[in-house]
Amino acid sequence: MLSPHLLHIMPLIGHGKPPNSFPSITKTQNRVTKSVLNQDFSTNQSAAASAPPIASMAKVIHLPAITTNGAEVIEVVERAVARAVEGAAVDKSTKVPVKCVITVKRIIRSDNESNADHEDPNNHEMVAGRLHLTLYSTELDCSGMEKTVEASTERGTRRGEAVEFECSFNMPKTFGQVGAVTMQNQQEDETLLVSTIALDGLPSPTTTTSLTFNCNSHISPMSQNHDLRIFFSNKSYLPAQTPDGLKRLRNLDLENLRGDGTGERKESDRIYDYDVYNDLADPDSNPDLARPVLGGSKHPYPRRCRTGRGPTKADKNTEKKSGALAKYYVPRDEQFSATKSREFRLNVLDQAVHALIPIFVSITNPKMGFPFFTAIDSLFNEGLIIPSNGLLNKYLPRVVKATSFGKEKLRYETPELITRDRFSWLTDKEFARQTLAGLNPYTIQLVKEWPLTSKLDPKLYGPPESAITKELVEKEIGGVMTVEEVVEKKRLFMLDYHDLLLPQVIGVRNLGDTYLYGSRTLFFLRDNGTLQPIAIELTRPPSYDEKLAIEPWQGVYTPSTEPTKEWLWRFAKLNVIVHDSAYHQLIAHWLRTHCVAEPFIIAANRQLSAMHPIYRLLHPYFGYTMEINAYARKQLVNAGGIIESCFSAGKYAMVFSSIVYDQVWRFDMEALPADLIRRGLAEEDPNAEHGLKLAIQDYPFANDGLILWDAIKEWVSDYVDHYYPKAFTIEEDKELQAWWNEVRTVGHGDKKDEKWWPVLNTQENLIQTLSTIIWVNSGHHAAVNFGQYDYAGYFPNRPSIARTKMPDEDPTDDEYTEFLTKPESAMLQCLPSQRQASIVMTILDVLSTHSADEEYIADKMEASWEDSPVIKGRSSGSKGG
Numbered sequence: 001m002l003s004p005h006l007l008h009i010m011p012l013i014g015h016g017k018p019p020n021s022f023p024s025i026t027k028t029q030n031r032v033t034k035s036v037l038n039q040d041f042s043t044n045q046s047a048a049a050s051a052p053p054i055a056s057m058a059k060v061i062h063l064p065a066i067t068t069n070g071a072e073v074i075e076v077v078e079r080a081v082a083r084a085v086e087g088a089a090v091d092k093s094t095k096v097p098v099k100c101v102i103t104v105k106r107i108i109r110s111d112n113e114s115n116a117d118h119e120d121p122n123n124h125e126m127v128a129g130r131l132h133l134t135l136y137s138t139e140l141d142c143s144g145m146e147k148t149v150e151a152s153t154e155r156g157t158r159r160g161e162a163v164e165f166e167c168s169f170n171m172p173k174t175f176g177q178v179g180a181v182t183m184q185n186q187q188e189d190e191t192l193l194v195s196t197i198a199l200d201g202l203p204s205p206t207t208t209t210s211l212t213f214n215c216n217s218h219i220s221p222m223s224q225n226h227d228l229r230i231f232f233s234n235k236s237y238l239p240a241q242t243p244d245g246l247k248r249l250r251n252l253d254l255e256n257l258r259g260d261g262t263g264e265r266k267e268s269d270r271i272y273d274y275d276v277y278n279d280l281a282d283p284d285s286n287p288d289l290a291r292p293v294l295g296g297s298k299h300p301y302p303r304r305c306r307t308g309r310g311p312t313k314a315d316k317n318t319e320k321k322s323g324a325l326a327k328y329y330v331p332r333d334e335q336f337s338a339t340k341s342r343e344f345r346l347n348v349l350d351q352a353v354h355a356l357i358p359i360f361v362s363i364t365n366p367k368m369g370f371p372f373f374t375a376i377d378s379l380f381n382e383g384l385i386i387p388s389n390g391l392l393n394k395y396l397p398r399v400v401k402a403t404s405f406g407k408e409k410l411r412y413e414t415p416e417l418i419t420r421d422r423f424s425w426l427t428d429k430e431f432a433r434q435t436l437a438g439l440n441p442y443t444i445q446l447v448k449e450w451p452l453t454s455k456l457d458p459k460l461y462g463p464p465e466s467a468i469t470k471e472l473v474e475k476e477i478g479g480v481m482t483v484e485e486v487v488e489k490k491r492l493f494m495l496d497y498h499d500l501l502l503p504q505v506i507g508v509r510n511l512g513d514t515y516l517y518g519s520r521t522l523f524f525l526r527d528n529g530t531l532q533p534i535a536i537e538l539t540r541p542p543s544y545d546e547k548l549a550i551e552p553w554q555g556v557y558t559p560s561t562e563p564t565k566e567w568l569w570r571f572a573k574l575n576v577i578v579h580d581s582a583y584h585q586l587i588a589h590w591l592r593t594h595c596v597a598e599p600f601i602i603a604a605n606r607q608l609s610a611m612h613p614i615y616r617l618l619h620p621y622f623g624y625t626m627e628i629n630a631y632a633r634k635q636l637v638n639a640g641g642i643i644e645s646c647f648s649a650g651k652y653a654m655v656f657s658s659i660v661y662d663q664v665w666r667f668d669m670e671a672l673p674a675d676l677i678r679r680g681l682a683e684e685d686p687n688a689e690h691g692l693k694l695a696i697q698d699y700p701f702a703n704d705g706l707i708l709w710d711a712i713k714e715w716v717s718d719y720v721d722h723y724y725p726k727a728f729t730i731e732e733d734k735e736l737q738a739w740w741n742e743v744r745t746v747g748h749g750d751k752k753d754e755k756w757w758p759v760l761n762t763q764e765n766l767i768q769t770l771s772t773i774i775w776v777n778s779g780h781h782a783a784v785n786f787g788q789y790d791y792a793g794y795f796p797n798r799p800s801i802a803r804t805k806m807p808d809e810d811p812t813d814d815e816y817t818e819f820l821t822k823p824e825s826a827m828l829q830c831l832p833s834q835r836q837a838s839i840v841m842t843i844l845d846v847l848s849t850h851s852a853d854e855e856y857i858a859d860k861m862e863a864s865w866e867d868s869p870v871i872k873g874r875s876s877g878s879k880g881g
């Protein structure tokens with residue numbers, strides 16, 4: 001049997017210099033190939049006029065099926081040669097010149113330098129650039145062969161940021177519609193970001209004389225990547241509808257994207273594959289940075305993109321780090337777009353972290369808190385003079401201001417929350433409001449049962465009964481009704497971090513300098529529709545550990561005007577917000593959007609052709625997720641990284657994330673309506689707006705989110721109904737089924753046996769599945785991402801860590817006296833240190849910033865949608881398009 005690689009090289013053989021690493025072919029095959037190679041195959045426009053037609057015909061030979069012996073190869077080639085000879089007799093008037101312009105947004109040097117110097121729009125200099133292109137007809141010829149024409153560029157013209165390369169094809173009038181282009185980048189060391197390939201002068205009877213391929217894809221030099229780069233036209237096809245002329249290319253492209261699962265990935269690769277989270281630890285540099293592998297039966301977790309780096313010396317199950325400044329691999333097209341690289345958010349973040357953290361380390365004691373609240377204010381007013389390296393202002397112009405003496409000043413923008421009302425963060429009203437409209441609107445839930453009871457093992461975690469009593473609740477709501485009535489009338493709500501956090505408490509406390517509790521916070525829904533916090537319960541489980549042997553402890557706190565109780569209430573709220581901050585970053589943000597999305601993206605690229613309509617529907621929502629995730633593994637959620645060093649869960653942060661994935665995460669509950677119903681914040685009501693009756697009418701996250709959800713679902717419904725008019729076409733779509741199967745059994749393989757996974761067998765199921773993925777990657781993520789600096793930029797409003805325990809938890813006499821006399825000072829000691837606060841504020845400032853090339857829903861029509869009149873009409877008429 002021939003090597004499958006021969007299928008790759010057959011379209012290339014006309015160039016006379018196949019890449020060095022192509023596999024050797026057998027003696028018989030070699031003879032056949034040489035007979036073809038002896039022809040003059042240069043078909044760029046300058047040579048095409050003198051080249052015999054046999055040349056271009058011979059170059060397009062490919063094997064329609066895997067052949068079994070050399071004789072068959074000979075037969076195939078002989079048939080092609082016969083057709084070529086026949087073609088030579090055809091009058092030249094049967095062909096027309098087709099002009100081709102390839103627009104490359106930017107050429108990226110291998111040293112990653114920007115071409116900013118060449119971005120003058122009046123700069124039209126000529127640049128060298130050899131690209132070889134082959135156009136493929138959607139039809140096969142009468143012998144069942146692919147119909148192709150080829151041409152090459154020699155140089156291009158720079159037009160500001162873009163470069164345009166031109167060539168011309170000598171195309172038979174009977175060529176039919178162009179369905180694909182393959183391109184070889186024959187530059188020595190330049191990767192190109194191909195924006196469009198525009199054809200003009202196409203012969204009749206094609207429907208149009210011009211055609212544009214919207215590529216927006218990188219193509220590496222052949223010296224770095226031998227895979228044939230294939231670009232399909234904007235027309236979408238289900239697998240069964242693939243034109244005969246494109247079938248081989250459709251499969252070949254997917255094979256290339258899947259790779260063979262071996263080797264270390266290079267920057268130029270496009271391969272999408274899976275691996276467990278085994279690259280967070282760094283045991284070679286420090287045994288304390290060893291961490292468990294996430295993914296597998298012990299610590300279930302979604303899969304991440306495989307990079308193929310080797311194992312560490314200390315632990316063969318842990319993947320070693322790349323260099324400090326080296327990026328982790330993501331497929332080439334998942335990297336940030338290459339325009340003005342110095343403005344990339346992720347590059348900024350990377351540079352900022354590398355530059356700023358050593359400065360913070362040099363100027364602050366790791367445990368030093370802020371001495372006064374006014375010292376916190378000064379971060380926004382006067383700022384902090386820092387040792388200058390002259391670069392920070394360039395990376396972080398919003399945060400770091402250059403000074404006149406070559407020094408730089410770290411001065412943060414005042415978050416809007418503080419601009420509006422400097423003291424609002426202290427109020428119960430704002431505390432409650434932020435559970436509905438703040439940075440994490442995803443935890444508040446209806447209390448459905450009374451009394452509150454833990455489901456944890458009492459032998460390990462203490463008494464299951466909550467310390468919040470019926471009497472306490474009734475007193476706090478002024479005795480207007482019994483607690484049973486409050487529950488029945490759906491007016492009692494809760495932030496419940498009891499059962500999830502309690503098992504982590506002892507481990508976290510053993511780390512030192514960070515304290516944790518299990519917590520419950522109750523809210524009463526008042527007649528005016530707002531929430532009123534009425535009680536907080538903080539719980540410490542028992543520990544029989546030699547290092548920390550303690551009895552169980554519970555504290556219950558309520559609002560008060562009595563000074564000591566009022567301060568304790570403030571401390572209790574601070575602790576709950578710390579719990580909410582950890583849950584927000586690790587679960588609502590990282591796990592439920594970034595992390596769970598990666599398998600959907602990997603599987604889509606491995607199983608859905610770029611010409612598949614569902615790939616094209618989802619693709620806009622996948623942008624940059626994989627690269628941001630790779631960065632997060634390197635700097636944010638890694639051992640000793642920013643999350644571990646600045647948030648309360650410390651080194652248990654990611655294990656906690658795995659526990660929540662295992663116990664709580666369900667795909668079918670990630671749709672906004674399902675999530676609201678699960679938390680008791682809504683119930684189905686066909687007569688209500690959006691089909692849901694909200695438990696709290698003024699719930700901005702739900703009020704706005706449901707409008708967006710409905711728009712997404714309406715658009716997806718139109719789209720799915722157009723491509724799948726009958727349910728059986730969904731079941732028969734091999735690529736779609738392979739994608740979903742791989743999502744469930746590989747990417748989310750630790751949950752593959754769950755019964756709640758939707759089955760893609762009806763339009764309804766497919767619409768719900770796709771809408772959920774789109775929602776998670778758009779509305780859900782935006783809600784928990786873009787408000788980060790607004791709410792947490794002033795960190796007392798949203799501290800990431802509690803560094804001291806509650807003042808009344810087993811205090812010494814001196815400790816309690818200190819609290820009574822200087823409660824404000826005690827709170828500053830509890831809040832994040834200067835170093836922790838500065839690092840988190842800087843990171844959140846960058847992460848909250850909208851990047852220049854961000855796309856907004858309904859803002860941009862995908863090229864493939866525009867080419868379909870039906871879809872174009874529906875998308876432009878849909879709020880969610």
Ligand SMILES: [Fe+2]
Binds near residue numbers: 589594785
């Ligand atoms: Fe994010």
